[in-house]
Amino acid sequence: MEEMRSVLEVEVKDPTVIGALRSINSPTLFYDNYCRLCYRFAKAIWKLSRGRIAVVGMYSKEAGWLRSLMDLKTFSSVSWFVVPGRDIIYGGRSSIIPIVKEILIGLVKGGGNDFKDPMPTTCSEILPCSGVKGFIYRTIH
Numbered sequence: 001m002e003e004m005r006s007v008l009e010v011e012v013k014d015p016t017v018i019g020a021l022r023s024i025n026s027p028t029l030f031y032d033n034y035c036r037l038c039y040r041f042a043k044a045i046w047k048l049s050r051g052r053i054a055v056v057g058m059y060s061k062e063a064g065w066l067r068s069l070m071d072l073k074t075f076s077s078v079s080w081f082v083v084p085g086r087d088i089i090y091g092g093r094s095s096i097i098p099i100v101k102e103i104l105i106g107l108v109k110g111g112g113n114d115f116k117d118p119m120p121t122t123c124s125e126i127l128p129c130s131g132v133k134g135f136i137y138r139t140i141h
Helices: 015-022 036-048 061-067 070-076 092-109 131-140
Strands: 002-006 008-014 027-031 054-057 080-082 089-091
Touching: 002 027, 008 015, 036 054, 036 092, 054 061, 080 092, 089 092
Parallel strands: 027 054
Antiparallel strands: 002 008, 008 089, 027 080, 080 089
8 A cells, every 4th residue: 555665754645545645735744633732843843944835733623634644643654745845744753855856946035825723722642742852752743
């Protein structure tokens, strides 16, 4: 179905999922929308890219197809990044280079994606997002 290229980089081979990937029109960051720290990270990425990078909460309806690809613990442990035209989903540290590249393009071209998600009022129950332990875990992974 899909092949793990490294710990958090998934090459997709399922035609249905490939169709979902190819329907994405702009670079998209999927983040834990139940985590305040993740929310701030996603909003900063969106601002730095001048709206080029779309931001979608992992537990939103739009992210259902991505959630179905992997177990919940892996899915919720990091943010995920999708670049249009590629059949790879980048997770955690493997997404740094593609995100930086899209931010640089966004500085020149800008984008039309809005950031609509509200600030979460509670923390994720799956992984802690507050405190030193949560910050270190999410930064390392």
